[in-house]
Amino acid sequence: MTVVNALTAELGEAIVLAGDRIPEKSRSDQSLSGKHLPLAVIRPTTVQQVATALRICNAHGQAVVPQGGMTGLAGGANPRSGDVVISLDRLAGIEDIDAAAGTMTAFAGTVLEVAQKAAEEAGFLLPIDLGARGSCQIGGNLSTNAGGIRVITHGVTRDNVLGLEAVLADGTVISSLNRMQKNNTGYDLKQLFIGSEGTLGIITRAVLKLKPLPDGRATALCGLNRFEDVLALLHEARKGLSGLSAFELMWEAYFRFSREGEGLSFFEADYPFTVIIEQSGGSDEAFEAFLGEMFEKELISDALIAQSEKDRERFWKVREGATFDSLPRLINFDVSLPIGVLDQFATEVTASLEQEFPGIHVSVFGHVADSNIHLCASAGEIDEATEHRIDTVVYEHVRQYQGSISAEHGIGTLKRDYLPYSRSAEELDLMRRIKAALDPNGIMNPGKVLPVA
Numbered sequence: 534m535t536v537v538n539a540l541t542a543e544l545g546e547a548i549v550l551a552g553d554r555i556p557e558k559s560r561s562d563q564s565l566s567g568k569h570l571p572l573a574v575i576r577p578t579t580v581q582q583v584a585t586a587l588r589i590c591n592a593h594g595q596a597v598v599p600q601g602g603m604t605g606l607a608g609g610a611n612p613r614s615g616d617v618v619i620s621l622d623r624l625a626g627i628e629d630i631d632a633a634a635g636t637m638t639a640f641a642g643t644v645l646e647v648a649q650k651a652a653e654e655a656g657f658l659l660p661i662d663l664g665a666r667g668s669c670q671i672g673g674n675l676s677t678n679a680g681g682i683r684v685i686t687h688g689v690t691r692d693n694v695l696g697l698e699a700v701l702a703d704g705t706v707i708s709s710l711n712r713m714q715k716n717n718t719g720y721d722l723k724q725l726f727i728g729s730e731g732t733l734g735i736i737t738r739a740v741l742k743l744k745p746l747p748d749g750r751a752t753a754l755c756g757l758n759r760f761e762d763v764l765a766l767l768h769e770a771r772k773g774l775s776g777l778s779a780f781e782l783m784w785e786a787y788f789r790f791s792r793e794g795e796g797l798s799f800f801e802a803d804y805p806f807t808v809i810i811e812q813s814g815g816s817d818e819a820f821e822a823f824l825g826e827m828f829e830k831e832l833i834s835d836a837l838i839a840q841s842e843k844d845r846e847r848f849w850k851v852r853e854g855a856t857f858d859s860l861p862r863l864i865n866f867d868v869s870l871p872i873g874v875l876d877q878f879a880t881e882v883t884a885s886l887e888q889e890f891p892g893i894h895v896s897v898f899g900h901v902a903d904s905n906i907h908l909c910a911s912a913g914e915i916d917e918a919t920e921h922r923i924d925t926v927v928y929e930h931v932r933q934y935q936g937s938i939s940a941e942h943g944i945g946t947l948k949r950d951y952l953p954y955s956r957s958a959e960e961l962d963l964m965r966r967i968k969a970a971l972d973p974n975g976i977m978n979p980g981k982v983l984p985v986a
């Protein structure tokens with residue numbers, strides 16, 4: 534019996550889609566790297582169905598690709614022809630909000646924004662947040678250990694997870710739905726599945742931490758002349774603001790390109806560095822007083838405080854940079870480096886790219902408080918070999934500074950061959966041994982994350 538027949542016999546045609554019933558969406562994530570038609574798409578509605586599907590695939594040695602909201606930017610959810618996709622779309626919903634413990638238990642397929650709204654209705658903040666919130670899923674967020682815009686206050690996704698449930702390649706369900714802050718009972722198994730991009734098992738449920746909903750929000754756009762001033766401002770903001778919730782830096786080329794693309798203007802002239810600084814909770818008066826103090830210390834040269842939601846949206850629009858999508862073959866690097874060298878790195882890598890690829894667009898922005906910057910590069914309608922050379926130039930610089938080739942988007946296929954730039958041979962070997970122990974037949978998302986030995 535073929536694997537598709539075996540899956541259909543146990544799970545039924547409503548759950549197993551094959552041939553022209555396979556939705557277009559399952560061919561590629563947002564990296565749009567490689568579009569292949571999978572052999573079948575399985576859409577389980579229960580944890581038991583996930584276990585059944587994996588058990589059958591494992592027995593057939595069938596490769597499986599877990600898919601969440603398909604917003605990933607590293608190619609991790611892309612199937613190859615012949616892979617079976619397990620889509621978590623229909624394993625969705627909030628199981629429980631425990632107000633006393635401040636936890637939410639949700640199924641993996643729950644869309645992040647749905648979970649955020651449910652938390653808000655119960656009077657809490659779900660600290661995980663990113664631009665793709667309307668489509669990405671809790672399971673995808675955990676599998677990529679997503680970062681986003683609240684990391685400065687609440688940490689990355691990993692820091693907001695208390696427990697999880699995952700199904701192993703052979704169909705074993707590991708229910709580790711811990712709800713306690715403290716639990717030192719041996720290995721922390723959930724960490725194996727967080728950030729491993731579906732290569733060790735399928736996450737089916739998670740217990741997430743909730744925080745009190747902050748009251749009020751104040752936002753300013755600040756122009757600065759020197760990178761040292763950016764670092765000093767960050768230090769002062771951490772010390773002086775009651776709830777620093779964003780500190781996003783845009784280098785001049787990024788700010789100008791995005792601002793002009795959106796048809797917006799703010800200051801008389803653009804500054805070498807523009808920072809969006811945001812406070813959640815705390816009073817508007819204290820925020821204004823803080824900015825006044827920063828003027829006096831001559832860290833800020835100019836600042837605008839949002840007077841309305843519309844103002845705030847205008848500031849964030851420039852930072853979100855939708856206008857970059859118009860650039861051909863845009864490569865969005867997601868790297869982290871020690872915070873003190875970020876500007877030096879940006880300057881050096883820009884110079885190297887401009888020298889090797891004349892006319893290339895390079896611009897930089899980032900969650901600078903998290904040591905994470907994104908570098909946008911577009912050299913026109915380039916071929917794959919040129920794209921690979923651009924990658925290599927950037928990652929060579931990252932390696933020199935002992936930085937990370939992926940701060941938050943993950944490795945997938947796009948960065949797989951560069952993983953040795955950030956991880957030692959011993960670390961990679963241990964990763965392979967963990968993979969072999971949990972997935973001896975190598976059916977879980979093969980070809981992703983780990984470079985060929």
Ligand SMILES: Cc1cc2nc3c(=O)[nH]c(=O)nc-3n(C[C@H](O)[C@H](O)[C@H](O)COP(=O)(O)OP(=O)(O)OC[C@H]3O[C@@H](n4cnc5c(N)ncnc54)[C@H](O)[C@@H]3O)c2cc1C
Pocket residue numbers: 562563598599600601602603604605606608609610621641642662663664665668669670671672673674675676677678679680681682730731732734735736737941942945978981
């Ligand atoms: C507009 C936009 C803004 C973004 N902003 C950010 C940002 O600020 N920070 C950030 O970190 N990322 C960001 N991303 C990237 C992306 O949204 C995140 O990586 C997100 O966490 C992926 O979730 P997903 O549900 O879409 O996962 P998918 O893309 O479907 O899958 C991602 C990976 O996880 C695996 N996977 C998915 N679900 C499961 C599961 N249940 N069990 C096991 N493995 C699974 C897949 O196999 C794949 O390897 C952004 C993307 C877009 C398009």
